[in-house]
Amino acid sequence: MKDRHEIIPGVVSNEPGSSLKNSTSNYRRGQKPEFNGSTCINCFFCWVFCPENAIIVEHEKVAGINYDYCKGCGICVNECPVKREPLPLIMVDERVEI
Amino acid sequence: MVTLKELATKDNLFVSGHHLCPGCSIPVTLKILLRSTQFPVVVSNATGCLHTGSTVYPHTSWRVNYMHSSSSNASAGMSGIQATYKALKKQGRLPVDNRLKFLVVGGDGATYDSGFSAVSGAMERGEDFVYLCCDNQMYAGSGGQRSSASPMGAATTTTPAGSVLPGKLQFRKDITRIMAAHKIPYVAQSSPWFWQDLYRKSEKAFETPGPTFINVLNPCPGEWKIPTGKSIEMSKLAADTCVWPLYEIENGNKITVNYKPKEKLPVTAWLESQDRFIHLLKSENKWIVEKIQEEVDKDWEFLLSSQVEKTRIN
Amino acid sequence: MSSMRALNGSSAVALAVKQAVPDVVAVHPILPTTLIAKDIAALIADAELDTEFLNMESEHSAMSSCIGASASGGRVFTTAAAQGLAAMHDLLYIASSYRLPIVTAIANSALSAPLAIGPDHSDMMGQSNCGWIQLMSENSQEAYDNIIQAYKIAEENGVRTPVMVGMDSLCTSHTIENVIVENEEAVTDFLGKYDAQNSLLDSDNPKTIGSYCGNDYYFQHKLEQSKGIESSRKAIKEVGKEFGDRFGRYYGYFESYKLDDALTAVVVMGSAAGTVKEWIDKLRSKGEKTGVLKLRILRPFPHQELGETLTQFDRVLVLDRSLVPGTDGGPLFNELKAALYEFENHPQVLSYIYGLGGRDLGLKHLEELEALLGETEDIETAGLKHRQVGYINPGI
Numbered sequence: 001m002k003d004r005h006e007i008i009p010g011v012v013s014n015e016p017g018s019s020l021k022n023s024t025s026n027y028r029r030g031q032k033p034e035f036n037g038s039t040c041i042n043c044f045f046c047w048v049f050c051p052e053n054a055i056i057v058e059h060e061k062v063a064g065i066n067y068d069y070c071k072g073c074g075i076c077v078n079e080c081p082v083k084r085e086p087l088p089l090i091m092v093d094e095r096v097e098i
Numbered sequence: 099m100v101t102l103k104e105l106a107t108k109d110n111l112f113v114s115g116h117h118l119c120p121g122c123s124i125p126v127t128l129k130i131l132l133r134s135t136q137f138p139v140v141v142s143n144a145t146g147c148l149h150t151g152s153t154v155y156p157h158t159s160w161r162v163n164y165m166h167s168s169s170s171n172a173s174a175g176m177s178g179i180q181a182t183y184k185a186l187k188k189q190g191r192l193p194v195d196n197r198l199k200f201l202v203v204g205g206d207g208a209t210y211d212s213g214f215s216a217v218s219g220a221m222e223r224g225e226d227f228v229y230l231c232c233d234n235q236m237y238a239g240s241g242g243q244r245s246s247a248s249p250m251g252a253a254t255t256t257t258p259a260g261s262v263l264p265g266k267l268q269f270r271k272d273i274t275r276i277m278a279a280h281k282i283p284y285v286a287q288s289s290p291w292f293w294q295d296l297y298r299k300s301e302k303a304f305e306t307p308g309p310t311f312i313n314v315l316n317p318c319p320g321e322w323k324i325p326t327g328k329s330i331e332m333s334k335l336a337a338d339t340c341v342w343p344l345y346e347i348e349n350g351n352k353i354t355v356n357y358k359p360k361e362k363l364p365v366t367a368w369l370e371s372q373d374r375f376i377h378l379l380k381s382e383n384k385w386i387v388e389k390i391q392e393e394v395d396k397d398w399e400f401l402l403s404s405q406v407e408k409t410r411i412n
Numbered sequence: 413m414s415s416m417r418a419l420n421g422s423s424a425v426a427l428a429v430k431q432a433v434p435d436v437v438a439v440h441p442i443l444p445t446t447l448i449a450k451d452i453a454a455l456i457a458d459a460e461l462d463t464e465f466l467n468m469e470s471e472h473s474a475m476s477s478c479i480g481a482s483a484s485g486g487r488v489f490t491t492a493a494a495q496g497l498a499a500m501h502d503l504l505y506i507a508s509s510y511r512l513p514i515v516t517a518i519a520n521s522a523l524s525a526p527l528a529i530g531p532d533h534s535d536m537m538g539q540s541n542c543g544w545i546q547l548m549s550e551n552s553q554e555a556y557d558n559i560i561q562a563y564k565i566a567e568e569n570g571v572r573t574p575v576m577v578g579m580d581s582l583c584t585s586h587t588i589e590n591v592i593v594e595n596e597e598a599v600t601d602f603l604g605k606y607d608a609q610n611s612l613l614d615s616d617n618p619k620t621i622g623s624y625c626g627n628d629y630y631f632q633h634k635l636e637q638s639k640g641i642e643s644s645r646k647a648i649k650e651v652g653k654e655f656g657d658r659f660g661r662y663y664g665y666f667e668s669y670k671l672d673d674a675l676t677a678v679v680v681m682g683s684a685a686g687t688v689k690e691w692i693d694k695l696r697s698k699g700e701k702t703g704v705l706k707l708r709i710l711r712p713f714p715h716q717e718l719g720e721t722l723t724q725f726d727r728v729l730v731l732d733r734s735l736v737p738g739t740d741g742g743p744l745f746n747e748l749k750a751a752l753y754e755f756e757n758h759p760q761v762l763s764y765i766y767g768l769g770g771r772d773l774g775l776k777h778l779e780e781l782e783a784l785l786g787e788t789e790d791i792e793t794a795g796l797k798h799r800q801v802g803y804i805n806p807g808i
Contacts, residue, residue: 007629007636009572010511011155012610013620019115019152019159027120044102048293049330051125053114057106069114073121073319074327138615142480150624158620163612166622167479167506174473178438178480178488179612181464185435185486186613188462198613216476219469 024052028072032094035064040088046076062088099294108133109161116159118151121319121326123333124232126290128203131230131312134300137197138162140179144172144208147239147318148232170212173220176202176227199304200227206247207237209313210273221280221309228303229311231273234318242321246271249341250393251369251378251386254321259377264386269393274347277311281350284310288344291334295344295356302346315342323373332371339368340398345405353404362398365391414659419591421584424552425491425517425577426451428559430461431599432515435486435606438466438477443529444519444581445491452489471496475503475516482512483621485608487563490514493581494521497535501542507574508543509637510621513566513606514574517559520548520682520733521581522769530770531580531683534734536710537743543637545575545644546710548681552589554708555579557661560594561651563603568647572609573640578710580683582770594659602658641712648709665714668721670696671703676727676785679705679748684731684766684773691778700785707744715751722748723757729781731804733767741801766804777805 008014040062047055047062054070056063065076077089111132118125124147132139141164143149149166152159167175180200186192202220204213209231217229236254237243244254250269253259257266278285284306286299296314303310315336317329324332336342337357344357366387369375378387419427426448429437441449455461464481468474474490481488492500497518507514522532536546547562549555555577562575579585610619625633649664656662669689671677680688685706695702705721722728732742739746741763749761764781767773781804 007632008610009636009640010610011509011622011625011633013153013156013158013623014610014617015156016158016161016618016620017110017113019154019157020113022115022154022157024115024117042103044106047106048102048129049126049290051118051120051122052116053110053125053129060103060106066114071120072326073329074325075121075330078327079330138618140484140612140615149622153620153623155623155625155629158623160620161618163615163618164620165480165483165612166620166624167476167510168502171473171476171503174468174476175480177466177468177473178436178477178482178486179484181436181438181466181477182481182484182486182488183613185464186484189435191485192613198615215469216473219473222469223467 023068024071025068028070028094028096030094030096031074031091032067032070032072033065033074033077033089034092035062036086036088037062039082039084039086041082043081045079045081046089049075049079051075100297102293105130105133111139111161112152113159113161115157116152117154118147119318119320121329122147123290123316123329124148126330127230127232127296127314127316130290130293130296131300134297135199135304137199139199139201141165141201141203142172142176142179144204144213145169146205146208147234148203148205150239169208171216172202172204172208172213173216173229176200177220177223177225180225180227202227202229204229204231205239206231206233206235207245210246210271218280221277221282221311224308226307227309228300229309231311231313232316233313234316234321235270236318236321238318238321247273250390251375251383253374253377264377264383272397274311274313278347278350282309282311283307284346284348286311286346287313287342289315289333289337289342291330292337292344292357299346321374324371335363335368335371339363339365340394341365341368343398343401345401352406353401355401355405365394414592414594417591417593418588419552420447420586420588421549421552421555421579422447422519422586423451424556424591425559425579426455427593428556429489430455431594431596432487432560432563432603433600434463434489436464436466436478436481436488438468438474438481438488438490440468440471440474440496441491442471442493442496444521444585445493445496445517447585448491448517471499472503475500475507478514479503479507479510479512482514483510483611484613485606485611487606488514489516491517491519493519494523494529494535497539498523501539504539504542504544506622509633511572511637511640512574513563513572515559515562515566516574516576517555518576518578519581519585520578528769529581531583532733532768532770533682536576536578537734537736539576540711543573543641544711545573545641547575547577548708548710549577549579549584550683550685550706551584552587552591555584556591556593557655557663560599560602561655561663564651565644565647567606570643571640571647573644578682583683598658602655645712645714663708665709665717667706667708669704669706671705671721673701674703674725675701676729677703677705677722677725678729678731679707679744680731681707681710681744682733684733687773687775688731688778691775695782695785702785713747713751718748719751719755722752722759723755725759727760727762729762729764732763732765735765735768762802764802764804771805771807773804
């Protein structure tokens with residue numbers, strides 16, 4: 001916690017994008033998406049529709065999921081157009097750390 | 099038209115770590131819209147889900163200049179920002195080639211209700227900004243109270259479905275056409291599922307001088323009572339049932355419909371998909387469903403018959 | 413070079429604003445501030461002032477746009493009165509929290525209901541909790557001088573707090589008086605350029621202004637904010653002296669008129685001070701030892717200086733031009749009494765409420781109070797108890 005001497009006058013936060021310091025993995029409730037690149041067609045739907053920017057993209061390919069920020073909403077799994085097994089994205093159970 | 103791969107290479111101006119609900123479609127809308135201009139953006143945001151979720155002190159998810167002041171005055175705040183911008187440029191205190199884009203973001207509460215007069219005033223004064231309405235059809239941030247954007251029949255905490263009342267009994271305000279009636283250069287309605295449409299409209303809005311307005315349907319899993327993974331799919335269903343048509347209006351009267359569903363689905367498909375409408379499926383509420391279908395059909399016919407160009411699908 | 417002009421308070425304020433060269437003027441005029449907006453608009457239309465003029469659709473929006481404009485690095489101005497000022501209420505707290513040096517001219521008038529536009533201090537008193545510096549003017553000269561000083565006080569590093577400058581509606585805003593106006597270059601030089609901090613237009617350093625805050629940080633923000641208005645105590649005095657050195661008219665927290673050997677002091681704010689001074693002159697000619705303390709600074713409340721000054725007297729009559737139902741005496745009276753509590757000597761402090769809704773305070777009304785000015789016993793003879801609130805010419 002910042003003490004009052006670090007408060008900038010005028011309710012100003014001058015560290016743009018500082019929410020990256022805040023992991024939002026604790027929003028997940030026992031499920032998380034899992035990525036399998038073998039059938040992925042790199043349509044990037046999962047990337048665009050992820051509200052958390054948690055789909056990792058490397059060299060123009062989907063590479064995985066950033067679990068620090070993934071909230072387990074399941075949009076990526078729902079929007080993935082691939083029907084061929086093994087599905088690029090599926091929801092799996094996850095042990096919740098309390 | 100830009101590709102998603104190209105979009106993925108652009109800077110992320112609204113970053114992870116925010117506190118919007120799992121499955122919220124507002125960050126998706128912002129992701130697409132903020133990438134549609136190459137120039138730095140200055141944002142004025144009304145109180146609502148987005149503000150309280152993205153600026154929890156001391157962190158912020160914004161990588162652009164951002165100001166919040168109150169629930170009903172984001173547009174008025176922006177009037178001041180762009181007035182100083184004009185003044186400083188005229189005086190040479192900002193370089194002549196300095197280019198900034200101005201974006202006002204408000205939820206439906208801030209746009210349709212408490213901030214309505216401020217939005218209207220800013221539109222009438224012809225100020226240069228893009229107004230993005232993130233419409234989740236209720237005051238979602240404060241726990242799901244009705245707004246004038248809530249559709250007929252919707253159950254909200256202030257228009258609940260009980261033994262004598264079947265949810266909201268008024269049709270929603272057609273804010274998009276109200277904004278067009280201000281005769282501003284560009285008004286559009288879009289949805290996150292059709293990202294190409296949203297991107298094109300955002301780009302056009304940023305490039306058009308003067309006030310522009312984009313109304314985006316942002317399904318809210320928390321308050322619409324839908325699974326968190328379905329919010330994008332739900333926004334497509336809204337277009338396929340013509341409950342949320344995608345169209346644009348230029349200069350107050352030139353209408354173009356941007357999406358015509360291959361098969362127009364009945365509104366029951368929309369109503370059945372969300373718990374906030376589930377009470378409408380009871381036989382005693384059939385009259386409401388009929389009214390809703392009638393209104394949707396009327397508005398859809400109006401758009402189709404008024405459009406100047408043939409429907410184009412991007 | 414100064415010159416003498418016949419100006420009402422509104423025109424005097426408009427002229428001071430012109431000489432301050434604001435970047436943005438955003439107004440939603442309400443009677444009695446309409447003349448200020450009219451004058452400024454005319455100056456712009458005739459190319460005598462180059463500023464962005466926003467005709468806002470409501471007072472709430474006018475203050476909102478001032479916040480946006482000031483946060484973007486502009487020097488800004490707006491006007492308000494009565495319900496208009498009340499309509500700005502939620503934004504006033506935000507403007508001071510954001511530490512924005514916005515200057516607002518208030519034509520102090522009565523709050524509805526009933527609707528009235530006559531001079532009354534209820535609008536300004538109603539906003540004394542919002543963290544703004546508040547200055548009161550007696551006449552058009554002071555309105556002009558206070559607007560200029562307001563910018564300098566507000567923009568001082570370490571202060572960066574918005575300022576509202578009050579003048580009585582109609583009596584000052586619409587009444588033509590002789591006003592000494594200064595040369596524009598001299599005023600511009602006195603004020604200097606506004607050096608913005610944390611501008612929203614600086615895209616190299618993006619920032620978020622106005623976060624959502626939990627109970628883990630809110631308290632600290634408020635304490636930080638208070639530093640600004642506390643710093644203004646010194647700045648108000650320094651600017652008042654610098655103004656005097658430059659232009660010959662000195663200002664401080666209050667004006668003392670014939671208080672030196674007084675036994676009774678009359679405390680008053682605004683245009684009625686003129687009538688009160690005339691009453692005091694008459695009393696002095698009859699041998700009564702009375703004087704006037706005309707308060708200029710309402711916020712930050714100069715409790716120390718007022719206490720030190722007023723404890724010297726046997727009796728203090730506090731004239732309030734507003735009424736707060738449910739309290740014992742006028743608001744200025746209550747705040748003054750609390751300030752005096754810290755001191756050893758407690759004079760008798762009496763509350764009188766006058767002039768609500770613009771009712772004139774005439775000499776004859778003040779003369780009815782003369783029974784109070786004798787020894788303490790006389791008060792009881794006059795049928796007034798020590799703590800009873802008095803009303804001057806209430807009409808009932």
